[in-house]
Amino acid sequence: MVDWITNELPRWLVLSVWIIVNIVLFVTTYFRYLKADEYYYLRELTGSISLACARASAACLKLNTMLILLPVCRKLISIIRGSCACCPQPLRRQLDKAITYHQYLAYMICLHSAIHIGAHCFNFENLAEAQRARGNDIRNYLSLLPTSPNGTWINPIRTSDPVPIQELLKTVAGISGVVITLCLVLMVTSSTEIIRRSYFELFWFTHHIFIIYLLGFLIHGAGMIVRRQSNLDEHPPLACKDSPTTWGKAKCAVPQFEGSFPDGWIWLLVPMLIYIIERILRHVSGMQRVVITKVVTHPSRVFELRMQKKGFSAAPGQYIIIKCPSISRLEWHPFTLTSAPSDEYFSVHIRRVGDWTEELARLCHVDEGDFQEAWKLPSIHVDGPFGTATEDVLAYDVSVLVGCGIGVTPFASVLKSFWYHFCHDQRVFLQHVHLFWVCPDTSSFEWFQGLLLDLERQMRQQGTNQLLSVSVYLTRGWNANQARNIVLHDDSSVYDAVTGLHHKTQYGRPNWETVFKELADNHKGSKTGVFFCGPKQLSTTLHKLCNRFSSLEDKTKFVYNKEHF
Incomplete structure (x- = not known):
């Protein structure tokens, strides 16, 4: 039992809380749209279960999209890790699983996206069918409510013989939904292990279309096509639904509808601000001057860069990411620090195993062997350090x-630091x-x-x-x-x-x-x-x-x- 408590319990506690929150949010939203009187007429048009599933999955999508940015905020996690030194180790160790949790969140987003898309396919098919309804069918009366500034209408499809997919693509929600889905498919498929290992640049560039994904997410609800009844006091649907011909003439007023306020930005506001601030701080840190003080050639196609940077300090086992603008202005590569905190410099050992590392070795004159003056060495940018287990x-x-x-590289700094202490x-x-x-x-x-x-x-x-x-x-x-x-x-x-x-x-x-x-x-x-x-x-x-x-x-x-x- 002690083994499970030590190595498994903290992770399962985090996952259990997250899953329970998702379930509670899904169920409460589902029954709200399934039972609330304000959505009674919308359920008549779309179908009760498909509407409830679409809205419940949308609520979970907002939650998980809100959370997915936080695990990739490296500086934030390093700060939390450093400030939580007095916290129990099992809790601190969960921060080391940030990328794993990021992946779990992505899987949950894919699941709820599939539910959301499938449910709305049924919704628009039913809305199109409602527009084709004739006679005393209540769907006919609801679909004929005029589009006016006061928001009387409820069915966004206005043509008499509609094609559901065409009508969907006429809406802001439809177009943005297609864009969001394409971005999600590209990000997920390019994140597979074989792509990350063999074509890291493809993964890196493709993953940055998350910006388009978030923009689409923010405007997805701007069309406000999910509409609720706003005059329940004047028109109780359960009492008035059977006499649509008397709406506005007898006791039942004409039902009025209004769109649901787009609240995606509320969910994303805080994590986006955190992420933007983090990126700004990392950009400023990465642009600070770094001096390569020495290049050391080691056997087995390995070379060592010893560097100095104002205000730089690191704990044993941490890593940095390096960019060399002379090679690429966009590519950053992670390297474990092999120097100890007691050293007057910080260093990384780089193995020449790819185009980027080979080009960096050439710019650093590694094969020439002689000492190179600083002005002959390339300009590099260093971001970090970042914490690890x-x-x-x-x-x-x-x-x-x-x-x-x-x-074995991460342990070089650890062994040096251990001996120094x-x-x-x-x-x-x-x-x-x-x-x-x-x-x-x-x-x-x-x-x-x-x-x-x-x-x-x-x-x-x-x-x-x-x-x-x-x-x-x-x-x-x-x-x-x-x-x-x-x-x-x-x-x-x-x-x-x-x-x-x-x-x-x-x-x-x-x-x-x-x-x-x-x-x-x-x-x-x-x-x-x-x-x-x-x-x-x-x-x-x-x-x-x-x-x-x-x-x-x-x-x-x-x-x-x-x-x-």
Whole structure:
């Protein structure tokens, strides 16, 4: 039970509250339009259930569209995260799931959009059918009410033999609805994992049509075609509906109708202001001068940018986003900070794996190798830093860091900061760090290997080598003969033949169940934070193992944290 409370309960509480609010809003709106007398005649024209479903889904669309902007306000989330340092960790960890919640909100918007569109298709078909009604059919009388400044009319379709789709596209709601739907389809389809990984620029540019989506959302109700009766006292519909020929002549006045006030802007006002202010602040921050003080070339096609910026400060594990106008004036790319707060500069390590990174390497003269003066280096803009789950590494009794390939990058700053705090007698709760590095081949990320060698050397000099244990797993780039020779060499040396560390490299993928069993046995009663940066499949495995090996009996807890960018 402790595992579920630690790793699952906060998330399910957030999701449960959100789902319950959606259900309550949908149900209350549904029954309001299904039962209220002011919408009696509109139900006669459109059909009771389709009208109620359309309006209930519209209410939920307003709620979720209001919320969807907030999870992508990176600066706001970082500020909240920093100001909530005294809050319980389970609550703070929900901020790290902001993008996940953003996706859930998008799914809910898609669901209610489908309901809304389907219901209105029925509504307009019924309105067209009502316009074709003849004789004593009450729909005929309602459809013939004149269009006048006093708002008598209720049926927006005015032609005698209407085509529903054509009539729909004559309205502001119809045109804006089509635009909104197209924008939603483009944003959702371009957000799939395969598009984001293979064509990130397509995802980035397409996602920014949310501006058109929001504008369409704001004007969608401007036509006010959903009309309610405004003179119930003079014309009670239940008493007057059976004698439409006497309307205005006897006790029943002619029914008067008015459009529902468009309130979409009320829902969006606050989040849009927050988002606009955030974008302005980030733009101002991003335009501040950044000086590249040094470019360091590392093996494995990795280079390091060391930079300085006035007023810049960051916590361990945070990340920044970088734009180089000489390459693109629109593209921003996220990079984890590899410098510690104690450094006089802030730095990122960039692997050359695409057009943008290759061009940045060329502009920084990486292949030339010689020291370059600042004026020869490109102008770059830096936005951030932004918070991530890794900020909490120092808050646990034991921290387990798991990185796959380049996913080890966030832990560079953490390890530097941990050692700095320990050496300067600052209060550190963390008692031990386990680093598991699953590396694809022997030539990958030697720059991080150098950091580990330096830390290991300093810890051994001070007799504190028990603070850090490193497990490197080499998954490919070797054959059976090479592995045999390496193992034979390892038997005669205290240093690993591959990494140069005292900790020996292991070959193949780790058995994570065995790893967690050993961690649970060695750290009984401890609160262990597990931090992961890597592929989704392994993330799922580690998450499940954190739950399985948490124990209520000996108060051992494994708290799972995943990096999100």
